[in-house]
Structures are given as C-alpha cells and as structure tokens.
Amino acid sequence: MSKYFQEQIETASRDEIIAIQNEKLVKQVKHVYENVPYYRAKMDEKGVRPEDIKSIDDLRKLPFLSKDDLREAYPYGLLAKPLSECVRIQSTSGTTGRRVVAFYTQHDIDLWEECCARALVAAGADKNDVVQVCYGYGLFTGGPGLNGGSHKLGSLTLPMSSGNTDRQLQFMVDLQSTVLCCTPSYAAYLAECVNERGLRDKIKLKAGIFGAEAWTEEMRHDIENALGIKAYDIYGLTEISGPGVSFECSEQEGMHINEDHFIAEIINPVTGEVLPDGEKGELVFTSLDKEAFPLLRYRTRDICVLSRKKCSCGRTHVRMAKPMGRSDDMLIVRGVNVFPSQIETVLISNGYPANYLIIVDRQKNTDSIEVQVEMTNEMFSDDLNTIHAREKKLVDALKSMLGIRANVHLVAPKTIERSEGKAKRVIDKRNLYQN
C-alpha cells in the first residue's frame, strides 16, 4: 500500500513545485485573458498584460476576484471554454444572494477527482477499501468529489448520499465500509447511533474524511473515540473545484494544498496586501490548470494561516490551518484582528457553552471587548473564589488566543438569544462607519 496517490508530485521539491507553478501560471493567465472578457476588463483596468506575468512572483500584479464578481458574472461570465467542451456543472448552496455555478471539462473533473484520491490515500485508503460516501450528491460538490476520488483510487465506492441513517448503518455493517466520507456533524450523529444500537463491534471503519463545515479538535476527538477511527479534515470550495483543494495527512496538523493545481496566498482582508507565510489573513486561490472555470486570485473570505514547516508524512505541499473564521466576521479591536470563532474555541475548551455574545465598545478612544457567556451548573460554585479563578483562567486563555484582553461577563442561563441558523454573535457599539 502506497503512502501517496501521486508520489512524485506530492513529494516534489520546492524548486520543482515552483517550476511547475511558473509554467502553468503563465499559460493560465494567457488562457483567461483571451477567453474571459470579464477578467480581461479587470486586467486592462489595472494595466496588466498577460506578458507581464512571467512567474509566480508576478501573481500579486493580477486583480482579485470576489464572490460579488461571481454573482455579477452569473451564469456564463467567467466561463473560459465553449459549453460544448464542458461536461459538468456544480453549484454552491448559495446562502446569500445568487447561486454560483462552476463549469468543468473532463480534464477539470479528472484533476479534481485526483485531488480527492490523494486525500483518500492520505487517510490510509487504497483499492481494497470500501468507501461510504454520505455527502449529498447533486449540485453540491461533496458527494461527486469523494465519489470520483474513490473511483480513481479503485476503492469500492458506496454512493449513499446524505440522510436515511438506518440505511447508512445497515450498509456500514453489512458491506463492512472501511472509510466514511461525510460532514463532521453527520459523522458525530452516526457515531452516536452506532453506539446507541450497540453496533460498535460490528463495524469495520478505520478512517473518516469529514469536511464542508467547521469543526473543532474536541469534535474530532469525540468522533475518533466513538467510532474507533482516525478522522481527517478536507477543504475545498466549488469555485476552485470542490473538496480536495487541500486535505489532512497522518500528521493531522493542517491540510496540504495541492500546489501543482492551486496557488494559495494569504492577504490582509482590508488592504489586499500579500502577507508572509505564517501570518493570519484571508486565503486567496489561483487555479493553475482548470480549463472551464479558471479563477485567478479568488478571495475565499476564509481566514487562515499557511505553514511551510516540513511534514513528517513526506508531502512537500504547503499546509493550511483549519479556517479560523470568515473575513466578513472579522472585528478589528485595538488594531488586532479578532474572529468570533477564536472566542468560541476558547469558551468550549474552558468548559463554557458555545452560546455567547461579543460586545465591542469604544470609550475615550480606546476599544474594549466584552464576552458575555452563560453560567452553567458545571461551572458554578458556592465559592466566589472558585468562580473568579475559572473566570481568570478564561480571560487569560482569551488573551493568549486574541492577543488583547477581553473582559468576561458571566450571565444567567438562557439570557443570550438562541438564533435559528446564523447566530447574531457581535454587537459593535462603536458606530465606526456611521456618517
């Protein structure tokens, strides 16, 4: 059993990767300039010609694309190949505004599926495995992506799609699935059902690949224990291809970005300035060899950090941390970028509930940040000193995560509004943008 799906490229030296990126980028910019009038206009406006892009060092000369551009160009404005050469459309769930549709030629599908196959191998799968895919199939990229990756690898693929838990469990037991692919929340639910129904000894799962939504290390730990598996994260977005843009390896410490297909940059979400590796900022992707829907410098709005630290798995491609938040949610307090998701992580790991409210205020030109969190029976004590010690531990943990002090205000249970769907987590009283 090989450790890699495509060993040569997955373990290529830095120089080899850069050489591949240089060559592909020059070609790709030319392809986009010639075939996508929408992007050509953006380049012209910035005064950039395709011949100005000679290597990846010139990447920062290119204009950004945002979700707004995708909406404006809907549906065919960013298409770079005739429809007759396209074989597939996938679409984002579109929680806000218009849906985004992405087009694929057979070449594009192949490279996407290869990326997913790399992710499966990194999770320990090979052709002898039975891969149960319970991501949704259809416009959503989850099901088709992992399904395709499993085919490329030659594993036996169970195209379950999402839902119908009874059937999922029956197949898991009867057909002895070894690898589970679904969202982490569904994995947690399946794990609960497996244990409730006493099926733990009857399943053969060894690994899970869970993506398409945010999850914590605590959740990973719980799922791994409940199912007796190793749980791996996978990242992707329809605009760039789908799941498999990056994936975790046996290290479980960041996701390797498939750098022979995608260039990742981290930028300051406010100024657009490119930040050095290791700094936190917005993740930007350039697709190097997709034909039909080749996005250049697409702003994902995901906030994360890149690491070029050598990985013990042998893969040389850069690793990205789990996204820490969305650039849209970012608060700037005393000049420091603060994300609600960071605060949530600290609360959970200190035993407080994830229901919280962040209040940012400014008095005498100084910003203050307060985190309201609900008291629980577990965190309460008859002893004031004990409560204060726990509170101080939380304040210290917040300070070490955020880099600035946040005050903690303990409130009575059920006083912070539970929201259906997207939670209202932040009240900014500073009115910075009011006229």
Add this chain to the structure above:
Amino acid sequence: MSMQQLSVFLENKPGALGEFAKDLSRYHINMRALSIAESRDFGIIRVIVDDPYEATRILRESGYIVQPTPVVGAEVSDEPGALLHILETLSEQNINVDYTYAFVSQKKNTAYMILRTSDIPGTEKVLGKSGVTLIGQDEIVDED
C-alpha cells in the same frame, strides 16, 4: 445533622433578586434564611428552605443555576459569648469558617447560625461534643 443550603447564581443587576423572590413565592418555597455574596457582575444567593431537594428541582427547571451546599446549623443562646464559644471551638480544631449568617425562628424564639466551614463533618462533631445544639433540616420547618 447537616443541612443543605441552596447556592443560586444571580446576575448583579436591578430586579434580579426581586425576580428570584417572585419565583420562590410562585412555587411556594418558604425561605428561612438568606445571605448574599456579591461580585461585580453577579452574586451568589445562599438560602435555607424547608425542602432543599424539591426546591433545587423546581428552580433548575425554571432555569436557575442552583447548587445544594452542605452547611451546619447551630443554635445560639441569647447570652454574651455564645457565638464566641462556637468560633473558639472550631478554631481550636483548626476548622476554618468560610462564611456564616444568622436567622431567628419566631415560633421557637431562638437564634441560629448557619456555618459553612472547611470541614462540615468535623464541625458537627466538635460542636456536638462542646454542648452546642445543632439543628437538622426538619427542625426548621414551622408546624403551621
């Protein structure tokens, strides 16, 4: 012989204590004694009620954070030095008093101290030996 006090989390804001008193009244929970330890944002309300187990259940169901806490109830006779005797007895045994508060029973015409100490069984033992009358949960219920 020990008693259960209820320790309740309340926010330090106008109306919070009133709301709590209203809920006790609504659920017919009779308070025998009350003491408050306050902090900047919140307070711990410590109450002695007739049936602490039932009251805990009811209060938790209506959304309060409640923790039953073992305490010792001791009778203090109406004469100089009565409290001092209790405190000295504990101090001799190296038992620390975390907090204490008093209440009076109208019917029995007696004053009681509620003591929360570093060693509840030890407190009961040494006070009992030194002639202090301890009260149990049942004895605070007025027969009316």
